[in-house]
Amino acid sequence: MIMMMSFQNLWSQSTAPNNYSNDTIVVIITKNNKELRGLLIEENLTTISLEIANEVKTYRKNDLKSYRYITRNQIKSIKEFDNPNPIYTKYCYLPSAFITEKGTINTNSHYFITSNSKIGIHKNFEISFGNIFIYNVFSSITYSKELKNSFNAGISLLGNFNLINASNGVNDFSGWGLIPRITFGDEFGNTTIGFIGYQLPILESFCYGGYLASQKKIAERFTLAGEIVGLTVDGHNVGVINNIIINFMRNSRENWSAGISIINFEAVNLALDINFITLPYIGIQRKF
Secondary structure: OHHHHHHHHHHHHHHHHOOOOOOOEEEEEOOEEEEEEEEEEOOOOOOEEEEEEEOOEEEEEEEEEEEEEHHHHHHHOOOOOOOOOOOEEEOOOEOOOOOOOOOOOOEEEEEEEEEEEEEEEOOEEEEEEEEEEEEEEEEEEEEEEEEOOEEEEEEEEEEEEHHHHHHHOOOOOOEEEEEEEEEEOOOOEEEEEEEEEEHHHHHHHEEEEEEOOOOOOOEOOOOEEEEEEEEEEEEEEEEEEEEEEEEEEEOOOOEEEEEEEEEEEEHHHHHOOOEEEEEEEEEEEOOO
């Protein structure tokens, strides 16, 4: 009897944290893979008692698949966010494979001179309408599909129609394009590899390129995002664009972005005899 009590006491000390009565949370996994979390109240060789939703429940250890302890210090070191990134469907200019939720409208503006409204019409489909000043009207339809292991795939078909020039019978600025991409991650942080292709008559060539973009929520109201884009026209590498921003969530419906854009175009380099141009970036987004 004495030996059994000593063994039980030694086992409890070696597996359970000290002062666990008010300091330790236990995560248990039942044999049917149900996960429960509760405050550790009591533990012995065969059972473990937890306070769950103001009720003390006791479980036989043989009926559990596993259990583990979380201490107060571990909880303090974990950063958890209540709301997803407000820009998880985009980075600076370019999109991720996530799309606007069904029944939601998101508007984006760059430098207060562009506007783009994205409308979720289905869990897999989104449409958008936008313009630069009053001249070029862009439209797109996007298909998005959730894949396995935190991967999402999307493809956008887009086009623009220049109303001013078309009224004069000139369609050199009317074009079409596509943006296929794949995203790894979730609404709190993700990375996208994408392709851009656009046919614009005035260029007399198919313009294409690739982009790599990433974002991560660094605080409840702040998201850091960046992207790099390489463009090719008629087989020639014409330039690289780098954008990096910090996004601030003003409230649940409105958020602002500020950062810099670094542009390196061969034509600009030759004309101005400079290596690159650095421009400030300003953007605003709103949800309806």
